Amino acid sequence: MSKLKIAIQKKGRLYEESIQLLKESGLNFKEGNNQLKIVVENFALEILLLRNADIPEYVEDGIVDLGIVGENILIEQQVDYDVLRKLGFASCRLSLAIPKAENYNDISALTQKRIATSYPNTLRAYLTKNNIQAEIHTLSGSVEIAPNIGLADAVCDLVSSGTTLFNNGLREVETILNSEAVLIKSQKINSVKQKSIDKLVFRMDAVLRPKKSKYVLLNVPNDKINAVSQILPVLKSPTVLPLAQPGWSSLHSVIDENQFWSVIDQLKAAGAEDILIIPIIKMVL
Numbered sequence: 001m002s003k004l005k006i007a008i009q010k011k012g013r014l015y016e017e018s019i020q021l022l023k024e025s026g027l028n029f030k031e032g033n034n035q036l037k038i039v040v041e042n043f044a045l046e047i048l049l050l051r052n053a054d055i056p057e058y059v060e061d062g063i064v065d066l067g068i069v070g071e072n073i074l075i076e077q078q079v080d081y082d083v084l085r086k087l088g089f090a091s092c093r094l095s096l097a098i099p100k101a102e103n104y105n106d107i108s109a110l111t112q113k114r115i116a117t118s119y120p121n122t123l124r125a126y127l128t129k130n131n132i133q134a135e136i137h138t139l140s141g142s143v144e145i146a147p148n149i150g151l152a153d154a155v156c157d158l159v160s161s162g163t164t165l166f167n168n169g170l171r172e173v174e175t176i177l178n179s180e181a182v183l184i185k186s187q188k189i190n191s192v193k194q195k196s197i198d199k200l201v202f203r204m205d206a207v208l209r210p211k212k213s214k215y216v217l218l219n220v221p222n223d224k225i226n227a228v229s230q231i232l233p234v235l236k237s238p239t240v241l242p243l244a245q246p247g248w249s250s251l252h253s254v255i256d257e258n259q260f261w262s263v264i265d266q267l268k269a270a271g272a273e274d275i276l277i278i279p280i281i282k283m284v285l
């Protein structure tokens with residue numbers, strides 16, 4: 001049986017977290033030595049280390065079965081693939097930016113301007129949708145320098161902290177898209193490989209799910225258990241265990257951490273005390 005193949009970025013912003021996800025999914029392998037192929041010891045899987053920009057095409061052609069890439073590159077390349085999971089890392093946005101002293105009311109300010117980008121297809125589609133005629137200059141990197149050297153009037157590039165824009169005297173004026181790392185699958189998969197993919201994705205889900213959730217323990221007087229349970233944004237119903245101190249119980253549950261912060265004051269007002277929030281390592285539903 002031929003092994004499943006997954007392509008990940010060889011080096012760059014996606015590499016570390018892609019490797020970490022595979023390792024946390026229980027795959028044993030050795031990295032290093034500048035190798036381009038890693039053989040997994042305990043799963044019929046090969047990891048191919050490629051350029052991020054090359055991965056979508058390999059997936060489309062079925063040369064690899066799975067890939068981990070930034071959504072931005074998928075949108076730019078318009079190839080065929082299925083997105084299996086959003087992975088929650090390498091979050092960034094593709095934005096338009098102009099020199100910070102320039103006036104800007106709306107996108108019509110970019111009419112007839114020269115815009116430098118590594119994402120010409122995505123930018124062209126955005127300009128067309130907004131009825132803007134502008135000149136696109138394609139650069140493969142260091143895009144933010146373009147206005148400073150007189151090569152362009154504006155840029156369209158990835159932003160996360162905004163530091164690169166700030167350091168180059170630019171300000172963000174429009175967001176074209178939001179991106180994060182995704183797991184994609186080739187559309188040329190046979191049923192044997194599909195079984196193997198299901199097994200791998202099942203493991204990845206167990207790793208990804210807890211990143212959004214936390215285990216919470218809180219103490220509540222028995223007569224307030226119902227009130228507190230109703231506020232707690234739990235997955236199912238909480239576990240209730242008696243405390244040694246009479247009249248009190250400990251409530252345990254799994255919660256969405258973001259939702260939790262929005263109800264913390266209500267929980268305390270309803271009688272919850274000694275609240276502990278604990279990270280979860282794996283979660284199988």
Ligand SMILES: Nc1ncnc2c1ncn2[C@@H]1O[C@H](COP(=O)(O)OP(=O)(O)OP(=O)(O)O)[C@@H](O)[C@H]1O
Binds near residue numbers: 012014051052160181
């Ligand atoms: N500043 C950033 N913050 C967060 N994620 C980012 C940032 N810049 C890029 N990314 C995401 O990481 C992906 C890889 O970026 P990186 O700069 O490592 O590689 P690249 O130069 O685009 O690709 P290649 O591997 O083809 O050389 C991008 O496609 C994007 O999805």
Ligand SMILES: O=P(O)(O)OC[C@H]1O[C@H](OP(=O)(O)OP(=O)(O)O)[C@H](O)[C@@H]1O
Binds near residue numbers: 158163
């Ligand atoms: O908003 P910030 O946090 O400053 O991040 C944005 C920068 O990050 C990316 O470049 P990267 O550092 O990946 O360099 P590269 O051009 O070599 O890919 C992107 O192309 C921006 O230049």
Ligand SMILES: [Mg+2]
């Ligand atoms: Mg980059």
